Amino acid sequence: MKHVLRVLEYEKMKKQLLEHVSSSLGRQKIDQLKPSTDLEEVQLWQNQTFEGSTVLRLRSHVPLGGIFDIRAHVKRAKIGGGLQASELLEIASTIYGGRQVKKFIETLVEEEEIKLPLLHELVHAIEPLTDIERAIKQCIDDNGHVLDSASPALRTLRHQIRSYESSVRSKLESITRSSNTAKMLSDAIVTIRNDRFVIPVKQEYRGAFGGIVHDQSASGATLFIEPQAVVTINNQLREAKAKEAREIERILAELSEKTAEFADELLINVETLADLDFIFTKARYGKAVKGTKPSLNDRGYLLLKRARHPLIPGETVVPIDVELGGSFSSLIITGPNTGGKTVTLKTVGLLTLMAQSGLYIPAEEDSEMAIFKQVFADIGDEQSIEQSLSTFSSHMTNIVQILKKVDHESLVLFDELGAGTDPTEGAALAIAILDDVYRRGARVVATTHYSELKGYAYNREGAMNASVEFNVETLRPTYRLLIGVPGRSNAFAISRRLGLEDSIIERAKAQIDADSDQMEKMIASLEESRKSSEQEWKEASSIRQEAERLRADLVKEMEALEREKERILQEAEERAAQAVKEAKEEAEWIISELRELQKEGLAVKEHQLIDAKKHLEEAVPKLTARQKQVKKESAKKNPDLVPGDEVKVLSFGQKGHIVEKLADDEYQVQIGIMKMKVKKEDLQYVDRPKKVETKPLATVRGSEHHVKPELDLRGERYEDAMLRVEKYLDDAILAGYHQVSIIHGKGTGALRKGVKQLLSKHPHVKATRDGGMNEGGLGNTVVELK
Structure with a gap:
């Protein structure tokens, strides 16, 4: 492990981390920091860093001053030793500092109403210990001198x-x-x-x-x-x-005896303050490297978005995108020795170690890191002078040790695999090593400049080519990682740019065999295709963003119109309700008048009845011109309504569905358990269950009877519908369907419930589900047949 931490520059990263520590307690924690291989522990560490970052975002500063490592003082007092005035003063200062941090976190939680469960639990363990602090401060001044008092x-x-x-x-x-x-x-x-x-x-x-x-x-x-x-x-x-x-x-x-009485509490306080200093150190470092909290998994899946190596200055580092462990578990980075491949390798390795140490990683949001049980790396020239080993022997010694330990929970990083020996043998050996590691299930990132490995990913399942982009015009690498495109040597292009005569270059090209030349041409074609695709993607992205903006504007306008329409209808309903109320009052008055006449023993004459009837007719509420206009507009907007359509009955303000069409302008509508005749102008279209097309029309084997991939039961009586479902399932099975749809509409739910019950008992039904958003929703049941 020490070898991996060294070659991946983990200790250098820790030196950066030390720049943000507040006390010797946090410094000790950083010195002891090592990556964890336990997913739950890493998640806890990352959540602690997240809470620390939240505090810094809200307050930018945490009161961690005046805290000392007093553990040695406390332990000596605990066994009866005497303490110096300066040591007692450090104890009092640390007690005060702990109380300040506790108050700071608790106040932040109360005032900002944010949840900091991990930090809150930590500071809860800090004991105030005001008595011993006061006793020390009354006897010793800030310079460590015992006071006259x-x-x-x-x-x-x-x-x-x-x-x-x-x-x-x-x-x-x-x-x-x-x-x-x-x-x-x-x-x-x-x-x-x-x-x-x-x-x-x-x-x-x-x-x-x-x-x-x-x-x-x-x-x-x-x-x-x-x-x-x-x-x-x-x-x-x-x-x-x-x-x-x-x-x-x-x-x-x-005072030493008093300290001994609270030794256990003081030691707990110190451990807690060490944890807090460490957490806020990680948070400050995460902010310094513009890091984010990665998602974590134990599936070996790694996704880095615009990742940056933390040791490379921000103004020069080029972000890279890397994915590993999804559709492929081996990433082979090919191309010339331009410096970009090794940086990519170290970035993947170091960010993995940082994530497993509870640190934020310098990458964009939504990056994901895997927790590996072991990380192996063979990077750079590990030649040992004492052992008098060649570069190849040094690499191979390291690789042999790796192959003894690697398994499916490992990340392996190979730099210039197979280098230092005959190119043909080196390339063959590299392929054999990659195959062996792949069979063991490990995740591999390997760099090589052998052209033989450029075709490796095309012939191996689970492997993917990549390269570091090179700008021939500037003769410099751009350090952009290109996934799916193997690297080109660019030797001829670079030589031409540097002034080498064309005749020499042409003679050199003639020395290359046809296969190598074809490979280079294929790679060049891939690069051109990639650049073209990137340009088209940018244009499409720009158009999509503009379309989304226009769509959002239209949605807002439609929502505003819908709200206005609802407001008008609401007003109409309120006025209608008021008119009905007035009509009832008028009717009651008329009936009261007739009763009074009867009480007086007078016969009610025909003309009096005519007058009363006239009063009743006049009391019936009439729609205003605006209400009539709204109903007509709603009717015009309605599509041709068909059975099963969900509609809103405007005069009732209730939703239902069409049972059947009675005439050109009249429909039978079911609202709950009630069916009624409603004029088309009083209906507003809401939704229509969509039919699902899973297969073209099929013919029942042995007959000319055609079976559709869906059965529409809307408007059917319950008993008839159940018979149709049973027959349809038999026909669908004979037709060879694996999946069909039964459209029953929403309605009261009785037909849907009956269909579900029948399907649950049918011997040839494997599974059922409700239709999706584009499949009719609850009005459609999708059936999977055996």
Whole structure:
């Protein structure tokens, strides 16, 4: 594995990753980073990176400052060891940093209402530990010095120390300022030797001050003397400082004990912060390389869209499209040594390792990566000077080791397969190796400049040719990967561009055998066809986009018209309802008047009945001119309605379907369980189940009776329909149909249900399904026959 990580430049990629780390905790995680071969683990890592990227997109910064690797400190405190002030300060700082990160993530989830389940679960494990943080901060300042306020005893001792120091300095400064002693001193200063205050005295005056000599200059001309007058005070100062040191040691030991009490919680916090720093480091790196989250699979399928090698500067890298593991599992990249083939190989390999490490890959959205159990690579000149191996021997030694381990869950990368030996033997060996790896089910990307391998993919199932495009005009590779087109040598074209005489080139061409010449011509033709296809595809794409835009505009206009029509009909229905209500009220008033006349014992005369009838007729709601116009327009738009068509009855506002045509302008319509006669002008066409043509008309064997590939039951009575279905199935089986359609319409669903029940029990029915969007939908049942 180390060999693969080295040749695919995985460690160089990790150095790029380290540029985005926030703490030594994250740095340690990156140092330990290795690709995983477990799909679930990789998916978890990728989801963590996705959540980290989401946070950076929303906030651009994560508060991860002030965090240290305190694990060694905590473990020492846990076994009873004492901690230094600086170590305790790092512990307090890390506790504070963890609490800040926890608050940051929890606030983000609440305010933005976004889901960050993995990050939220991680920060939930962080313990605030405010008590120990407060205890440390009350005793130690930001520079790592123990404060006077750490204890009353320490405050007293430091007061004494300052008093003794002041007294000593005062006495010594009076000596240095004295005119009597000035000539005895090398310099009029007070200094410190062996942690005691002294003055510099000339050698010849050493006995003038008494006291203790602590040091002398390099020349011996000056002695640093503690005068007898300050020896007592210096002793008191020394004793006070010793007491101070013991008190500081006691305070630090007490804080160390407090740390030990929360050792387990602190270690969990540190591990969590390491994970968080690592996640946000991956997210920042993904943003830096313009990476995306790939889809993952364990089927060995790989699809890279505009993939870029992360170690090549963005302004020079050329994106490539690569697919592997779908219709072919071996990709053979042929062509001259122009530098593009090896980059392609390394891009595929490195991006695979990055994806399996939970990193975003520098490719476009919708790229897909496979999780391989093993990745093998034989790239570049691996010649060993110590072993005195040739280039071919070096490659072959590596390939032998690969072939011992490769299986169906492997990705194998071969660079210049078979190179370094006789071309004929090398090409034959390369073909044999590729065949062997293919039989084992591995995914292979191989590069070669042997012309014999250009035809390999044409003769092998599961193999595909590819090449790196070369611009003969500029004499440079474009680095574009062309799938399906083998590479050309371009040697003659390049030589001609460089000025080689045509006569020499023609003599060289004459040396090439017919097969090689035919192969080069075929490749040239393929390249021309590809360029032509690309141009046509661009033009077609442009036309399609314009058509889609026009279609979208038309759909919007139609939707607006439909909404306007619905609004007009709604208004008409509301006015009609109001008119009906008024008519009922008028009718009730008329009936009430007639009853009053009857109560008075008066006979209702003929002319009174005529008047009442007139009032009733006048109370019947009349359609407005606009309503009549809308109904006429709807009727005109209707196609010729046939049984089975879905329609809307405008006066009721309900949908149903045509049962049968009664007259030129009248139809029988079924709405739910109710059938009624409706005028054509009161109907609005909605939909028509489409017939499915699966086969041309067939003839029942042994007869002249023609059987259609579908049976239309719309408008049939239930019993008759069931008999027709049974007979039709027999005829269809005799005719040799494998699939037929039974059109029963939607309606109340009774006919459809009966057909489904009959089909489920029929011995020659293999399977059934509802019609698709272009097959009539629920109004059609597609039957697969045995």
